[in-house]
Amino acid sequence: MKVFNTLTRQKEEFKPLVPGEVSMYVCGPTVYNYIHIGNARSVIAFDTIRRYFEYRGYKVKYVSNFTDVDDKMINEARNEGTSVPELADRYIKAFLADTAALNVEPATLHPRATQEIPAIIDFVQTLIAKGYAYEADGDVYYRAKKFPDYGKLSDQNIAELEEGASEHVNDEEQARKEDPIDFALWKAQKTADEIAWDSPWGKGRPGWHIECSVMSTKYLGDTFDIHGGGQDLEFPHHENEIAQSEAKTGKKFVNYWLHNGFVTVGKDEEKMSKSLHNFVTVHDILQEIDPQILRFFMASVQYRRQINYSEENLDQAKTILDRFKNTVESVQYRLAGKAAETTAPELAKAIEKTENAFVAAMDDDFNVQNALTAIYDLLPLVNKQASQEKVAKTELTSFLQHLAGWLGVFGVDLDNLTSSAAADDAEIDALVKKRDQARKEKNWAVSDQIRDELAKRGIKLLDTPQGTRWTRE
């Protein structure tokens, strides 16, 4: 398998630390609001990657955090007149519900920053002891220049960073910092009502970057396989994580850095983000569209590529899912029927070829487009086979099993894709039977009337040489 490593800017052969196992950490959301489509993209991208590792037989340990204390949390809690923990609980619950709707597997572990305070304090103390950090008026800062590789992930130049940073930092903070590019590990409490924990430096709370260093190394070890997140986290967040972690452990922090591309919106394809106010929350959009479509849409674009969120593109995703649905139901209909059996060795061969192509594509830095193309190539063959007079039961069953595996990587469950049983099934069957009788009698008025009636109820009829099957739209 090859993955694109941001650190080296090239595809590298993936070699896990422990054969057969993958340890990965993905930066999770700050829980002060519902997640938007852009956040979902990251979650889906890495869930898809995780599922593919599992598909290939790896045991995956997947850790993803919740940032449940920071400036935005504090401000939002104040605005709403609630507490930071209450706000966090509410939106963590919403995150889990939204991502579950998108068929995202829960992480092996979902640590929360506020539940790791002792470990964070220990970590910061070690950095101070090693000379990589210093306390100033209750804040603790990381001495960026002390870390020789600072900037290596994002190819940033220290001198230019200093220049840029000095424009952003206010005088008060500047006065406490030795250097404008130093960043906060611990922030002193500003007002008495602000959430804070006791520490060797007085009451305060952790900075943003430190929690990820602490939680990832605590649960995955000083060195682990994969660290993921959005491209906007490359600098400064991940750069700082490297500086903190490697300074503390003296070991390589992460072997493979993976970053997903953005979701853009509109004609100008601008990045969807909270600050641009052009975002759509998952919570809202799921009232309008089938979560499965959104999931497949996002999973069907390679994780590093940009996704343009538009109605037209969502429609295309729906069309493709409908094709899969149609083929699956058509196969299931034939397998359930009483037609004579036959064998189709050429189909068996084609399925094997597709499997190989699927794996080859996904092994190449999760090239989902080529993986899907491999499946598309198989569909006409299956559709033709499914309309034969005799049923190639073994091969068609094998197809369904393989397809379930392939689409499963994309987070699409065949069971959810196809029409499920409902209370009025028998009634619909009866109407279909009645229509068949009318058709036999060439009573087109009655048969068409029944079809129209069912269409109004969202039932689509498909007449095949082997009989009429129906599906829920």
Add this chain to the structure above:
RNA sequence: GGCGGUGUAGCCAAGUGGUAAGGCAGAGGUCUGCAAAACCUUAAUCGUCGGUUCGAAUCCGAUCCCCGCCUCCA
């Protein structure tokens, strides 16, 4: 300004030296009582200019457009 990404048919998109995969939409056809679904057929010389080469979307140089990061941000 620095760093990174991107530019292939109406849309999505594969393709790193050998003469442009695939999907959607569109068009035509087959099947069907009609319809639906399915099946078959069908379109681009690859942002621009120049160079290397027998040969380039693919390599080199220049240039233009777009997007992102440069301490809020997946």
